[in-house]
Amino acid sequence: QVRLVESGGAVVQPGGSLRLSCAASGFSFRTYGMHWLRQAPGKGLEWLAHIRFDGSIKYYADSIKGRFTISRDNSKNTLYLEMNRLRSEDMAVYYCAKVEDGSTHFDYWGQGTLVTVSA
Amino acid sequence: EVVMTQSPATLSVSPGERATLSCRASQNVNIYVAWYQQKPGQNPRLLIYHASTRAIGIPARFSGSGSGTEFTLTISSLQSEDFAIYYCQQYDSWPPLTFGGGTKVEIK
Numbered sequence: 001q002v003r004l005v006e007s008g009g010a011v012v013q014p015g016g017s018l019r020l021s022c023a024a025s026g027f028s029f030r031t032y033g034m035h036w037l038r039q040a041p042g043k044g045l046e047w048l049a050h051i052r053f054d055g056s057i058k059y060y061a062d063s064i065k066g067r068f069t070i071s072r073d074n075s076k077n078t079l080y081l082e083m084n085r086l087r088s089e090d091m092a093v094y095y096c097a098k099v100e101d102g103s104t105h106f107d108y109w110g111q112g113t114l115v116t117v118s119a
Numbered sequence: 120e121v122v123m124t125q126s127p128a129t130l131s132v133s134p135g136e137r138a139t140l141s142c143r144a145s146q147n148v149n150i151y152v153a154w155y156q157q158k159p160g161q162n163p164r165l166l167i168y169h170a171s172t173r174a175i176g177i178p179a180r181f182s183g184s185g186s187g188t189e190f191t192l193t194i195s196s197l198q199s200e201d202f203a204i205y206y207c208q209q210y211d212s213w214p215p216l217t218f219g220g221g222t223k224v225e226i227k
Contacts, residue, residue: 020121035212035216044206044218044219044220044221045155045163045206045218045221046218047214047215047217047218050214050216056194058216059215060211060214061214061215062215077206090142095162096162100165100168103151103168103169103210104151104210104213104216105151105153105168105208105210106153106155106163106165106167106208107165107168107170109160109163109164110162112162
């Protein structure tokens with residue numbers, strides 16, 4: 001079955017950096033676009049970034065543009081989110097998600113990984 | 120950016136009653152709306168996509184309707200496991216993909 005497992009969440013100081021990973025299994029990872037989303041404590045869902053199946057196209061939310069980078073390694077079935085210049089408002093649970101074939105709604109989500117930004 | 124507005128923010132319903140949740144888009148998104156359910160401490164679960172198509176394994180008491188700018192999620196007879204937060208999402212015009220602020224369905 002489809003499984004998405006995020007890792008890499010930690011406590012980091014403002015201005016710091018972190019790399020999140022999302023290990024995918026149970027589907028043909030190399031043929032699907034993938035996304036990162038987040039949810040701040042007690043808040044709603046926020047889309048962050050998308051990467052095309054082959055890594056050739058990337059889109060970002062304005063809130064993270066220039067600070068975060070999405071990437072993937074299809075040989076390892078893994079999605080990444082490199083986060084730099086972290087701010088207090090970046091504190092959230094970060095999810096990776098897979099879209100359903102031919103659409104852009106999310107049929108599978110990981111369990112999330114918590115990023116805490118605090119001095 | 121398409122803004123998705125959900126109402127009400129909180130809906131108090133008794134078990135067995137019907138719940139009707141609304142989602143309005145700031146511009147025409149055709150039928151490209153999905154609904155998700157999220158329980159405390161869990162990831163979101165896809166309920167409905169293309170405005171009215173139930174995802175695999177979703178009970179028939181969940182139904183979606185609408186097109187253009189007005190969308191509705193209806194839970195015909197609330198079960199105890201349905202008390203949760205529900206989010207709508209548009210995927211007609213992106214980036215960015217956008218979500219509504221959520222409706223919390225609580226026990227009356």
